[in-house]
Amino acid sequence: MTRSCLAVILAAGDSTRMKSSMSKVLHPIAGRPMIAHVMDAVSRAGVGSAALVVGRDADAVAKAGAVGGLAIETFLQTERLGTGHAVLAAGEAIARGYDDVLVGYGDVPLISPETLAAARGGLADGADIVVIGFHTPTPTGYGRLLVDGGELVAIREEKDATDEERKVEWCNSGLMAIDGAKALSLLQKIGNRNLKGEYYLTDIVEIARAEGGRVVMVAAPEREVAGCNNRAELAALERSWQERRRHELMISGVSMIAPETVFLAHDTQIGQDVLIEPNVVFGPGVTIEAGAIIHAFSHIEGARVSTGATVGPFARLRPGADLGAGSKVGNFCEVKNGRIGEGAKVNHLTYIGDATIGARTNIGAGTITCNYDGVNKHETRIGEDAFIGSNTSLVAPVSIGSDAYVASGSVITDDVPAEALAFGRARQENKPERARLIRERALALKASRKASKHAV
Ligand code: UD1
Ligand code: CA
Numbered sequence: 001m002t003r004s005c006l007a008v009i010l011a012a013g014d015s016t017r018m019k020s021s022m023s024k025v026l027h028p029i030a031g032r033p034m035i036a037h038v039m040d041a042v043s044r045a046g047v048g049s050a051a052l053v054v055g056r057d058a059d060a061v062a063k064a065g066a067v068g069g070l071a072i073e074t075f076l077q078t079e080r081l082g083t084g085h086a087v088l089a090a091g092e093a094i095a096r097g098y099d100d101v102l103v104g105y106g107d108v109p110l111i112s113p114e115t116l117a118a119a120r121g122g123l124a125d126g127a128d129i130v131v132i133g134f135h136t137p138t139p140t141g142y143g144r145l146l147v148d149g150g151e152l153v154a155i156r157e158e159k160d161a162t163d164e165e166r167k168v169e170w171c172n173s174g175l176m177a178i179d180g181a182k183a184l185s186l187l188q189k190i191g192n193r194n195l196k197g198e199y200y201l202t203d204i205v206e207i208a209r210a211e212g213g214r215v216v217m218v219a220a221p222e223r224e225v226a227g228c229n230n231r232a233e234l235a236a237l238e239r240s241w242q243e244r245r246r247h248e249l250m251i252s253g254v255s256m257i258a259p260e261t262v263f264l265a266h267d268t269q270i271g272q273d274v275l276i277e278p279n280v281v282f283g284p285g286v287t288i289e290a291g292a293i294i295h296a297f298s299h300i301e302g303a304r305v306s307t308g309a310t311v312g313p314f315a316r317l318r319p320g321a322d323l324g325a326g327s328k329v330g331n332f333c334e335v336k337n338g339r340i341g342e343g344a345k346v347n348h349l350t351y352i353g354d355a356t357i358g359a360r361t362n363i364g365a366g367t368i369t370c371n372y373d374g375v376n377k378h379e380t381r382i383g384e385d386a387f388i389g390s391n392t393s394l395v396a397p398v399s400i401g402s403d404a405y406v407a408s409g410s411v412i413t414d415d416v417p418a419e420a421l422a423f424g425r426a427r428q429e430n431k432p433e434r435a436r437l438i439r440e441r442a443l444a445l446k447a448s449r450k451a452s453k454h455a456v
Contacts, residue, residue: 002046003099003100003120003123003124004048004049004098004099004100004180005045005046005047005048005049005098005099005100005101005102005120005180006047006049006050006051006090006093006094006096006098006100006101006102006180007042007047007049007050007051007070007101007102007103007104008050008051008053008087008090008093008094008101008102008103008104009035009038009039009042009050009051009052009053009065009103009104009105009106010053010083010086010087010103010104010105010106010174011023011024011025011035011052011053011054011055011061011105011106011107012053012054012055012076012077012080012086012089013055013080013106013107014055014080017229017230018228018229018230018231018234019230019231022057022060023054023055023056023057023060023061024106024107024228025038025061025064025065025106025107026057026060026061026064027228027234029109029110029234029237029238029241029266030238030241030242030245030264030265030266031265031266031283031284032265032266032267032284033064033065034106034107034109034228034237035052035061035064035065035106035109036064036065036067036266037109037110037241037266038065038104038105038106038108038109038111039065039066039067039068039070039072040067040068041104041111041112041113041116042068042070042102042104042113042116043067043068043069043070044068044113045102045113045114045116045117045120046117046120047070047102047116048070048071049070049071049072049073049093049098050065050070050071050072050073051072051073051074051075051090051093051094052065052072052073052074052075052106053074053075053076053077053086053087053089053090054074054075054076054077055076055077055078055080058074058076059074061074061106062074073090073093075089075090075092075093076089077089081192081198081199082192082196082198082199082200082201083174083198083199083200083201083202084187084190084198084199084200084201084202084203084204085190085198085199086201087103087187087201088187088188088190088199091184091187094180094183094184094187095184097180097181098180099123099179099180099181100120100123100177100178100179100180101177101178101179101180101183102116102119102120102175102176102177102178103174103175103176103177103178103201104116104175105174105175105227107227107228107229108173108174108175108225108226108227108228109228109237109241110223110224110225110226110237110240110241110244111132111173111175111220111224111225112220112224115132115175115218115220115224116132116175116177118130118218119132119175119176119177119218120177122177122216122218123177123178123179126214127179127214127215127216128178128179128182128208128213128214128215129152129176129177129178129179129204129205129208129213129214129215129216130176130177130215130216130217130218131145131152131155131172131173131175131176131205131215131216131217131218132173132174132175132176132177132217132218132219132220132225133145133152133170133171133172133173133217133218133219133220134170134171134173134219134220134221134222134224134225135169135170135171135219135222136169136171136222137169139166139168139169139170139171140158140166141158142158142171142172143155143156143157143158143171143172143174143202144156144158144161144165144166144168144170144171144172145168145170145171145172145217146165146168147170147217150216151209151214151215151216152205152215152216152217153205153206153209153215154205154206154209155172155202155203155205156202157194157195157196157200157202159194159195159196160194160195170217172202173220173225174201174225174227175220175225176201176204178204179213182208182213186204186207186208186211186213187201187204189207190203190204190207191203223240223244226240242263242264245264245268246259246262246264247259249264249270252272253271253272253273254270254271254272254273254274254276255273255274255275255276256276257275257276257277257278258277258278258279261278261279261280262276262278262279262280262281262282263280263281263282264282265282265283265284265285265286265301266284267284267285267286268282268286268288269286269287269288270287270288271288271289271290271291271292271307272290272291273290273291274288274289274290274291274292274293274294275292275293275294276294277293277294277295277296277312277313278296278297279296279297280294280296280297280298280299280300280312281298281299281300282300282301283299283300283301283302284301284302285301285302285303285319286300286301286302286303286304286305287303287304287305288300288304288305289304289305289306289307289309289325290307290308291307291308292305292306292307292308292309292310292311293309293310293311294310294311294312295310295311295312295313295314295315296312296313296314297312297313297314298311298312298313298314298315298316298317299315299316299317300315300316300317300321301317301318301319302317302318302319302320302321303317303318303319303320303321303322303323303335304321304322304323305317305323306322306323306324306325306326306327306342307325307326308325308326309323309324309325309326309327309328309329310328310329310330311323311328311329312329312330312331313330313331314331314332315329315330315331315332315333315334315335316333316334316335317329317334317335318334318335318336318337319336319337320336320337320338321335321336321337321338321340322338322339322340323335323340324339324340324341324342324343324344324359325342325343326342326343327340327341327342327343327344327345327346328344328345328346328347329346329347330345330346330347330348331347331348331349332348332349333346333347333348333349333350333351333352334350334351334352334353335352335353336352336353336354337353337354337355338352338353338354338355338356338357338369339355339356339357340352340357341356341357341358341359341360341361341384342359342360343359343360344357344358344359344360344361344362344363345361345362345363346363346367347363347365348364348365348366349365349366350363350365350366350367350368351367351368351369352367352369352380353369353371353372353377354369354371354377354378354379354380354396355369355371355379355380355381355382355394355396356379356380356381356382357382358382358383358384358385358386358402359384359385360384360385361382361383361384361385361386361387361388362386362387362388363382363388364387364388364389364390364391364392364408365390365391366390366391366392367388367390367391367392367393367394368392368393368394369394369396370393370394370395370396371396377396378396378397378398379396379397380394380396380397380398380399380400381398381399381400382394382399382400383399383400383401383402383403383404383418384402384403385402385403386400386401386402386403386404386405386406387404387405387406388400388406389405389406389407389408389409389410390408390409391408391409392406392408392409392410392411392412392424393410393411393412394412395411395412395413398412398413398414398415398416399415399416400412400415400416400422401415401416401417401418401419401420402418402419403418403419404416404417404418404419404420404421404422405420405421405422406421406422406424407421407422407423407424407425408425409425410422410423410424410425411424411425412424
């Protein structure tokens with residue numbers, strides 16, 4: 001039988017140290033708000049409902065956290081009286097009765113679904129509380145886990161700990177799972193008689209044990225339970241996320257020459273045998289299919305790159321770029337809302353916007369689709385096996401038929417039929433001897449000026 005679970009996510013902390021106009025949990029990691037990472041892990045741990053405890057930006061936080069089909073309610077904690085008080089802000093939801101209550105933090109975004117599921121598993125195995133702990137050689141500032149004979153006896157906050165207790169290197173991540181049948185009554189027994197005068201969620205351990213309950217710990221890797229208090233920690237979380245995801249991709253068959261210079265988004269999909277050269281940035285919404293090559297210094301977002309296609313170096317693919325199999329978008333090219341057909345080539349210094357290019361068509365260097373008239377966007381359509389000469393301006397809306405040929409330097413304003421040759425430029429004229437005559441005249445003028453200067 002599957003157990004029901006309510007996740008209570010604490011996110012009411014004041015974000016003062018972030019020095020930001022928005023809630024801390026809305027700041028992005030891998031292009032996605034921190035809170036969405038938390039909710040994604042929660043949902044993957046089999047949780048169906050979540051209560052978000054917030055202090056500000058309630059609507060924005062709930063919206064950003066709505067991932068994985070979770071049913072989300074928000075609860076406002078207007079006074080910040082401690083973690084125990086914060087969980088009770090969602091008391092109304094807890095009172096509805098769930099098998100498990102899982103407590104998470106909105107600013108601990110790298111927690112894995114596996115760790116959350118392990119904590120829930122402890123409840124299924126009969127524990128009343130399962131605390132997610134971690135080991136660190138630098139425990140200063142964290143609550144310490146006091147363990148005896150495989151059971152967790154108490155969590156001691158740094159401020160209230162003895163010198164001996166402070167030596168303990170097992171720490172409280174803050175995350176825990178609580179037996180849903182007992183959660184509310186245990187939470188209501190938490191008091192605030194401690195050095196900070198706060199309602200400590202951590203007191204729930206001793207309260208449960210005093211009633212004969214069993215409390216255990218599950219260990220998480222330290223990197224999973226790292227929190228975020230300021231922008232430097234935000235950058236550290238980003239680094240940690242990127243390292244983990246690059247590693248996963250490399251293990252799945254993606255080559256990266258300098259992985260530390262490749263930046264991925266939360267949803268970047270990359271197939272087997274893709275080669276990614278140094279200094280590549282992926283924004284959201286990118287799929288790279290098997291065997292593609294992404295050359296150095298490319299920036300790609302909202303794009304699909306099909307099997308065997310090559311991109312860059314120094315290419316920019318913007319939303320709606322869709323590169324067909326074996327196609328090429330080369331150096332200093334930009335593609336936006338453009339479909340590049342199979343085997344088509346867009347090799348040098350070109351802008352393709354709001355366009356469709358047929359299979360095997362060659363776009364010459366410096367071609368520009370003039371898609372914007374200052375008010376509206378217009379489309380360019382190019383058929384298969386066409387050839388667009390270098391330095392062509394295609395003034396949209398315009399279409400070029402299959403097998404057509406556009407002469408270099410053309411400004412194309414009218415449609416070009418299939419198989420036609422189009423010239424859209426001034427006809428060349430050669431004036432014999434004219435260059436020499438011009439040069440002689442110029443030299444004579446220079447000599448006469450020099451002579452008159454000396455005369456003065
Ligand atoms: C807490 C734990 C500590 C643990 C540490 C891990 C308690 C008493 N202590 O300490 O054992 O090692 O986390 O980081 O639980 N929050 C609210 N409302 C409040 C207070 C807190 O929403 O009234 C939220 C914060 O936004 C934050 C989380 O709860 O996400 C933890 O609060 P914080 O003040 O950082 O707890 P610590 O004192 O660091
Ligand atoms: Ca903290």
